[in-house]
Amino acid sequence: MTGYALRRGSPAMTCWLLSLPLVVLFWLGLQAQGGVALGVKALVSPSLEEVSELLLHYTWWPRLTVALLSGAGLALAGVLMQQVLRNPLAAPTTLGVASGANLALMAATLLAPGLLTLGREWVALAGGGLAVGLVFALAWRRGLAPIVVVLAGLVVNLYLGALSTALLLFNHEALSGLLIWGAGSLAQNGWDGAAILAPRLAIGAMAAWFLLRPMNVLELDDASAKSLGVSLKYLRFAGLALAVFITGSIVSVVGIIGFIGLAAPNIVRLAGARRLGERLVWGTLLGAVLLASTDLLLQHFSGVLPTLIPTGAVTGALGAPLLMWLIPRLRLQGDRAPQPAAALGNRYPAPGHLLIRLAIGLLLAAALGLLLGQGVNGWHWLSPDNWSLMQWRVPRVVAAAASGLMLAVAGTLLQRLSANPMASPEVLGISGGCAIALILGIFLLPAPTSGVLVGIGTLGAFVTLLILVALNRRSGFVPERLLLTGVAVSALFDAVRSVMLAGGDPRGQQVIAWLAGSTYYVDLTSALVVGVLAAALALATQPFTRWLDILPLGAPTARALGIRLNGARLVLLLLVALLTACATLVVGPLSFVGLLAPHMARLLGLSRARHHLLGAALVGMLLMVLADWAGRQVIFPYEIPAGLVASLIGGAYFMWGLRRL
Amino acid sequence: MIYSLPIMLKQRVLLLVLIAAASLSSSPVLGQKDREEGYIVTLDFAIAETLFEFSDLLVAMGGENNYRSWLGEGSTPSSLVNIGINPYPNKELIFSMDVKGVLSPPQYTRLEEGLSKIAPVEQLSPYRESSLMGWDRMVEFTKEVGLFAGREQEAFQLISQADEHMSNLRETISAFPDPLLIIQFLDERHVRVYGHNSLPGTVIDRIDLDNAWDGPTNRWGFSVISIDDLFKIHAYFVVVDTSHLSSRRAVQEDVMKSELWSLLPSVQTGNTTLLDANFWVFGAIPSAMRFAESLVEVLSADDARPLSRR
Numbered sequence: 001m002t003g004y005a006l007r008r009g010s011p012a013m014t015c016w017l018l019s020l021p022l023v024v025l026f027w028l029g030l031q032a033q034g035g036v037a038l039g040v041k042a043l044v045s046p047s048l049e050e051v052s053e054l055l056l057h058y059t060w061w062p063r064l065t066v067a068l069l070s071g072a073g074l075a076l077a078g079v080l081m082q083q084v085l086r087n088p089l090a091a092p093t094t095l096g097v098a099s100g101a102n103l104a105l106m107a108a109t110l111l112a113p114g115l116l117t118l119g120r121e122w123v124a125l126a127g128g129g130l131a132v133g134l135v136f137a138l139a140w141r142r143g144l145a146p147i148v149v150v151l152a153g154l155v156v157n158l159y160l161g162a163l164s165t166a167l168l169l170f171n172h173e174a175l176s177g178l179l180i181w182g183a184g185s186l187a188q189n190g191w192d193g194a195a196i197l198a199p200r201l202a203i204g205a206m207a208a209w210f211l212l213r214p215m216n217v218l219e220l221d222d223a224s225a226k227s228l229g230v231s232l233k234y235l236r237f238a239g240l241a242l243a244v245f246i247t248g249s250i251v252s253v254v255g256i257i258g259f260i261g262l263a264a265p266n267i268v269r270l271a272g273a274r275r276l277g278e279r280l281v282w283g284t285l286l287g288a289v290l291l292a293s294t295d296l297l298l299q300h301f302s303g304v305l306p307t308l309i310p311t312g313a314v315t316g317a318l319g320a321p322l323l324m325w326l327i328p329r330l331r332l333q334g335d336r337a338p339q340p341a342a343a344l345g346n347r348y349p350a351p352g353h354l355l356i357r358l359a360i361g362l363l364l365a366a367a368l369g370l371l372l373g374q375g376v377n378g379w380h381w382l383s384p385d386n387w388s389l390m391q392w393r394v395p396r397v398v399a400a401a402a403s404g405l406m407l408a409v410a411g412t413l414l415q416r417l418s419a420n421p422m423a424s425p426e427v428l429g430i431s432g433g434c435a436i437a438l439i440l441g442i443f444l445l446p447a448p449t450s451g452v453l454v455g456i457g458t459l460g461a462f463v464t465l466l467i468l469v470a471l472n473r474r475s476g477f478v479p480e481r482l483l484l485t486g487v488a489v490s491a492l493f494d495a496v497r498s499v500m501l502a503g504g505d506p507r508g509q510q511v512i513a514w515l516a517g518s519t520y521y522v523d524l525t526s527a528l529v530v531g532v533l534a535a536a537l538a539l540a541t542q543p544f545t546r547w548l549d550i551l552p553l554g555a556p557t558a559r560a561l562g563i564r565l566n567g568a569r570l571v572l573l574l575l576v577a578l579l580t581a582c583a584t585l586v587v588g589p590l591s592f593v594g595l596l597a598p599h600m601a602r603l604l605g606l607s608r609a610r611h612h613l614l615g616a617a618l619v620g621m622l623l624m625v626l627a628d629w630a631g632r633q634v635i636f637p638y639e640i641p642a643g644l645v646a647s648l649i650g651g652a653y654f655m656w657g658l659r660r661l
Numbered sequence: 662m663i664y665s666l667p668i669m670l671k672q673r674v675l676l677l678v679l680i681a682a683a684s685l686s687s688s689p690v691l692g693q694k695d696r697e698e699g700y701i702v703t704l705d706f707a708i709a710e711t712l713f714e715f716s717d718l719l720v721a722m723g724g725e726n727n728y729r730s731w732l733g734e735g736s737t738p739s740s741l742v743n744i745g746i747n748p749y750p751n752k753e754l755i756f757s758m759d760v761k762g763v764l765s766p767p768q769y770t771r772l773e774e775g776l777s778k779i780a781p782v783e784q785l786s787p788y789r790e791s792s793l794m795g796w797d798r799m800v801e802f803t804k805e806v807g808l809f810a811g812r813e814q815e816a817f818q819l820i821s822q823a824d825e826h827m828s829n830l831r832e833t834i835s836a837f838p839d840p841l842l843i844i845q846f847l848d849e850r851h852v853r854v855y856g857h858n859s860l861p862g863t864v865i866d867r868i869d870l871d872n873a874w875d876g877p878t879n880r881w882g883f884s885v886i887s888i889d890d891l892f893k894i895h896a897y898f899v900v901v902d903t904s905h906l907s908s909r910r911a912v913q914e915d916v917m918k919s920e921l922w923s924l925l926p927s928v929q930t931g932n933t934t935l936l937d938a939n940f941w942v943f944g945a946i947p948s949a950m951r952f953a954e955s956l957v958e959v960l961s962a963d964d965a966r967p968l969s970r971r
Contacts, residue, residue, distance in 0.1 A: 051892050051926070058921050059889040109908045116911035120849070170746060173727055174908045177848035180885070187850040187887035189921035305877070308851060308885035376757050392752050442768070446790045450771050504847065505881050506943055507768045513748030514771075520749045521771050637744055637751035 011273035011282040019289040025296035026064075032300075033060065062188040063299075067292040067311070069197045070186070070254050071264075073246045075287020076201075076208060078261030079279050080243040083218055084236050085146040088269070088480065089422050089487060092247035092261035095153040095240065099160040100131025101251050105178055106167045120181075121196065124252035131156055132244045136237070138658045144236040145222075147421055148658065151599065154422060155654045158592050162647035165516050166640055172512065176504040183498035184257035184312015186295050193253045204246040208280060215239055216276050257312035259319045259491045260287050266484070270326050294318055307503040316495035320488040327481055327488075328471050348605025355611065358618035362401075365622055369397040369629040374636040395527035396519040400628035400642050401621040402527070402534035403519070403583040404593050408620025409538050410579035411594030412548075412601070412613050417572050418479030419552045424595035425580040428482070429489030431589035433464025434581055436496050439511055443500055450521070454585055461581035464489055468573070477569035493589070517588040517643020519628050530586050537579050538617060544572065548609035587643055593620045596650035603657040623650050699761035701810055702780070704747045704772070707787050707945040708764045711803055713738055714819050714947055715812040721758065723747040730906065731941060748772075755779055764809060783809055787945050788858070788881050795863045796827075803946050823946050830957045831868040837960050839932070840873035841865060842896040845903065845942070849915050851887050858882035860942055861901075864953045873897075881943055888916070891925055898925075898933040899956065905938065934959045 030039040034052050042056035077092035085094070093099070104127020108115045115123055138152035139145070168175055188194075214235055217225045225232055247261070264287035265279060273279045295311045297318075302309070348354050370393050371382045382389055410425040417423075425431060437460025441448050448456075471485050472478070497515070501508045514521075522530070547568050550558050555565060580594070600623075601615035627645035634640065700719040703709045709722045721742040722728070729736055742758065745751040750772065755763075756779050763776045766786040773782050787802040800820050807816020843855040843862070854874045855861040859882025865872045873896030878884045891898075903909035916922050927933055937955050940948035 048924070054924055055889055055892055058924070059887075113907040113911055117914070169748070171727065171908075174730065174906065177846075177851070177909075177912060180848055180851050185850065185887070187889070189850055189888055189919050307879055308887070373753065375753060389753060389756070392756065446767065448770055450774055453771065502885070503879060504853070504885060505879050505883075506766075510748055510768050510771075513746075518749060520752075521775070523774060637754045639745055639749040639751060641749075 011268045011271045011278060014267065014271040015282050015286050015289065018286060019293075022289050022293040022296070025293055025300065029060070029296050029299065058190055059188055062191050062194050063186050063295065064292060065191075065194040066188055066197060066254060067186050067295040068288045069194065069201055070250045070257060071260050071291025072284045072288035073197070073201045073204065073250050074257060074261035074291070075264035076204065076280065076284045077243040077246040077250075078287070079265040079276075079283045080208065080211075080215075080239050081261070082265050083215055083276055083279075084239040084243070085150055086218070087146065087150060087420070087422065088266055089262070089420070089427070089483060090150065091258075092243060093157070093251075093256070093258070094150065095135045095244055096131035096156040096160060097128040097244055097247045098251050098256045099157045099164065101125070101128040101248070102178070102182055102256065103127055103160045103164045103167075104130070105181065106164055106175055109175060109178060110167060110171055121252040125248050128244070128248040128251060131160055132240075132248075136240075138655060140233075141659075143233040144240070146236075149236070149240070151421055152655075152658055154595065155651050155658070158595070158647050159651040159655070162592075162644045162651070165512060166644050169509070169512050169516060169641075170638070172506075172509040176508075179498075179501045179504060179508070180308065180310060181255040183310035183502040184255040184315075185308070185310040185502075186254055186312075196253055197249060200249040201246065204242060204249075205284075207242050211235075211238060211242065212277055212280065219276070255310075255312060257291065257315060258494050259316040260291050262487065262491075263319045263323055264290060266323070267326060290319065291315060307499075309499055310502050313495040313498035313502065316491035316498075320492040320495070323488040323491075324467070324471060324485060327484055328474060346605055347607050351606055351608070351611040351615070354604060354606065355614055355618060358615065358622060362618055362622045362625065365625040365629070366397055366401065369393065369400070369625050372629075372633075374633055391524065395522045395524045396628055396632070397625055398527040398531045399519040399522040399586050400624040402530045403517075403587040404597070404620035404622070404624030404646075405534045405538055405617050406579040406583040407594035408597035408601075408616040409541055409613060410576045410583070411596075411620075412598040412616040413541060413544075413572050413576050413579075414594075415598050416548045416552050416609060416612070417569065417576075418483055419554070420479065420483060421599070423479075423483055424592070425576060425583070426589060426592065426594065427486050427490065428576060428580065429468065429486035429493075430461050430464050430577050430580040431584040432486075432490040432493035433467075434458070434461040434584045435515065435589040436460055436493050437463075438514065439496050439500055442511055442514070443507060457585050458581065461577070461584065465574075465577045465581075468577075469570075476566045477573060479569070482569075482573070513641070515588050516641035517646075518631070518639065518641035519587060520639065520641070522586060526586070530582060533582050534579075537575065537582070541575060541613060542610075544568075544575075545609040545613065547572070548613070587624075588641075592643070592647045593624055593650065596647070596654055597623060600650060600654060600657070603654070699759040699780075700742065701761055702744060702750065702755055702763045702776075703765070704750060704769055705764070705766040705786060706941050707802070707943060707948075708766070708785060708806055709737075710941060710947045711806045711816075711819075711945045712764075712810060715807070715810060715815045718810060718812065721755070721760070723750045728941065732939065733905075750776070752776070752779070762809060764806065785809070787860075788943065790880075794858060796867045799863060799946055799949065806945075819946060823950055826950055827864075827867050827953060830953050834868060834870065834957045834960055837870060837897075839897040840871040840895075841899050841956075842873040842891075842894055842927075843899050843901065843936075844891075845901040846909070846913050846916050847885065848912055849919070851885055852891070853883045853885055855883045855942075860940070860944055860949055861952055861956075864949050864956065867949075868953060868957070883942075888919075888921055888925075891927075894927075896927060896932075897960075898927045899936050899959070900933060901938050901942070902935040903938050934962070 030036045033056055039056055042053040043061045046053040046057035074092050081090040081094055082088055101124035104123050108123045135152045135156050139148040142148040217230050265283040268279055268282040268286055273282050294315050298311055298314050407425055414423045434457045438453055438457045441453050441456040468485055472482050475481055500511060550561055597620035598616045600619045601612055606612045606615035623646050624642055627649055628642035631640040631642050631645040698719055700721045701712060702721045704723050706728050712718055712720045719740055721744045723744050724747045725737055725743050744754055752775055760780040762780050763782040765782060765784055767784045767789050776782050785805050787799050791798050793801050803816050803820055807813045845853040847853060856874045856878035857872055862872050862882050873894055876884055904913050922928060936959050940952040
């Protein structure tokens with residue numbers, strides 16, 4: 001096996017090289033606890049009198065085992081997902097297993113704590129299963145076509161994520177234990193976790209072996225695969241169900257560990273593992289190595305840290321630079337013609353009328369947002385000249401519309417530029433970079449003012465943009481590579497967020513509140529500035545509609561039609577970055593309007609670039625204004641951030657649209 | 662879009678009702694404006710519980726359901742007005758009330774600009790960066806709250822009452838020789854331990870007991886560690902009993918039943934006790950007094966067997 005793989009080249013080399021640190025850390029770890037001999041003795045027959053042997057037997061060895069098992073399982077699931085969905089951005093959590101498990105645990109903790117006594121794993125597993133069931137139900141009629149599965153997964157993730165964030169915002173202290181689970185801590189108190197995982201992973205690996213040959217067919221396009229007599233629907237179902245089973249088992253035991261399942265398959269693929277079999281074997285090994293080394297490294301330093309740093313968060317923090325380092329060095333087939341993404345919905349016959357109706361809807365929503373509200377004496381209409389209350393509402397309506405506009409336009413640009421339906425301003429990493437800077441500002445500065453935070457956030461967005469440009473300039477901004485860079489930044493953001501939240505101190509609530517995307521903090525001046533900026537930037541996209549019609553057809557077509565690809569991509573990228581940074585500073589990084597609005601405009605039947613842009617912009621504004629109003633009024637005096645409500649409204653509409661396809 | 666509206670609306674309302682049902686234990690109570698004095702608005706439980714000690718003061722607070730779920734019904738005055746959750750106090754509501762001032766902890770600086778248009782805002786917290794530490798910082802904080810509320814006299818009374826109480830307790834418990842480790846379970850594998858600058862740590866120092874946690878802590882004086890880290894600490898374990906919170910009961914039962922917990926040296930020798938969580942862990946003097954009372958009570962109980970007495 002080894003010789004065979006080594007001759008074939010670098011995936012094996014990459015794995016062996018990356019496992020050297022693991023060996024060193026393993027040795028160091030045992031040495032620090034009394035040497036390798038004692039370690040082995042404690043594993044086999046621990047003496048219950050000696051504390052060091054107890055610790056080795058009940059925590060160190062199980063933890064290492066669970067790390068190896070989880071890393072391997074996540075990477076295996078990642079390879080399967082990426083194969084079935086034909087998308088390098090697919091990860092084990094793409095179908096909503098983790099967010100379903102997370103929401104189930106939160107809801108059970110708050111509403112039915114009795115369920116938790118049955119075992120946390122079962123609650124998590126049930127939640128994850130329900131979420132994935134929903135994804136399958138949404139995509140079933142389209143034969144589990146990759147694009148529909150991915151979209152359904154995205155929207156279910158968003159939806160459940162928004163619900164969890166809302167629960168967390170209102171019950172921060174009660175859910176503080178779950179934040180550690182959410183950040184993926186591998187700490188063990190016995191062999192239970194390993195005993196649950198090992199048999200399930202063995203079953204999973206065996207099933208993957210049986211699926212190997214049929215799964216190879218999925219590399220062909222649908223028509224050729226069907227001509228070989230394969231039932232694509234059931235093959236995909238088998239592949240996805242297997243990946244979900246493995247992921248669900250791991251998530252339920254150790255919590256959410258990001259990045260391994262996304263990065264390991266990509267790294268071995270980038271390192272030259274082309275065939276599915278190779279990717280499965282090396283990806284799985286690399287996943288185990290990556291997670292175990294990260295965890296051992298972390299244990300090495302845990303004594304000097306003032307707060308718990310969960311492993312799941314650190315994998316992102318360490319893996320992100322690794323992926324960034326790899327991206328410029330490796331070849332991607334990024335210039336091929338993309339999958340036909342336009343298959344969503346029929347073109348609407350009279351786009352002009354539709355746009356006008358949307359515009360009227362927007363005006364009505366704005367009027368509603370300004371005039372109808374609750375006060376000390378219940379519901380009442382405000383007269384438009386009542387400035388004393390209007391002064392609180394105008395900035396919020398303006399900011400909601402402006403951020404909806406900017407994110408929707410940025411999302412449309414990016415989805416057309418990359419021809420990837422998972423592309424959204426959040427995925428590009430600009431908002432992630434901005435958010436990292438802001439979170440660090442909130443946590444590290446003693447009492448940061450708004451001005452300082454805006455400055456720090458802008459700086460973060462700018463640095464991220466520089467990284468994006470620096471890493472992708474030589475390759476000519478191939479969209480796939482660009483998005484991978486963004487994914488790396490987003491992983492870093494998730495890491496920072498998880499670490500800060502897992503610490504469980506009262507600042508966490510402030511961070512969640514900001515990340516959830518509220519227009520609460522906007523005052524009149526900044527609202528007007530943002531409004532003008534949004535309008536100007538949106539108008540600036542108008543000259544580019546021809547590019548946007550042509551770019552989704554693939555690089556060769558675009559070149560043949562006389563577009564200078566590098567230049568066009570850079571200009572569009574800069575526009576997206578500016579739009580995203582402005583919007584992030586106003587409403588935070590997680591509003592998802594940028595993902596939803598372009599798809600919703602598509603579902604409405606707007607497919608030409610100009611109409612798509614306009615439609616997405618109008619839908620984005622409408623969604624945010626409505627969401628902002630609903631968030632302020634529905635459970636008055638409590639407020640739900642507009643970003644969350646927008647995800648809930650938009651997500652519901654989106655699911656309804658997917659079902660209708 | 663237009664055809665889909667009824668469905669969207671239904672789903673939205675249903676969802677929001679679900680969130681509301683999950684999050685709120687009570688519907689908001691709105692204030693009456695028949696009092697002479699205006700409201701003091703606060704976004705922090707440490708400030709709030711200090712304000713509650715002043716007689717007949719009108720207080721508006723965010724996140725009162727969280728506070729009450731810890732400390733039980735009756736822990737807040739009936740005149741309390743709910744202004745939403747702490748990161749988003751409802752500005753329209755505050756604006757329509759008669760507000761004398763806003764007291765906010767430093768982590769909410771982003772709120773200051775908006776709220777300062779309504780009433781003067783001051784930032785206070787017993788856990789902010791300061792040259793004073795421990796009890797002195799708590800005392801200083803209480804004075805500042807009293808000054809802001811125009812109740813300096815009552816603040817001084819509260820402080821001297823607390824001082825006297827602490828000295829009494831110090832005398833009661835002087836016989837307890839072992840270092841104490843204050844533990845709160847977070848999940849099956851992780852605990853919080855409270856260091857010197859936390860509320861429990863401040864009280865332990867104040868009544869001359871020994872705190873076993875000297876490791877690094879955050880600004881609120883606690884650290885999150887995994888249960889195996891407890892093996893290295895030889896101390897009398899005081900576990901904050903959170904089983905009255907339905908959300909925490911399962912965790913506490915699971916940990917205390919687990920094999921690893923039962924193998925801990927302090928657990929094997931019976932050097933652990935449960936302490937009623939009748940205080941807010943990020944609170945001020947009122948919580949400190951309640952914690953001190955409970956602590957002395959459990960340590961003086963017959964089954965508290967210090968290591969060195971064995």
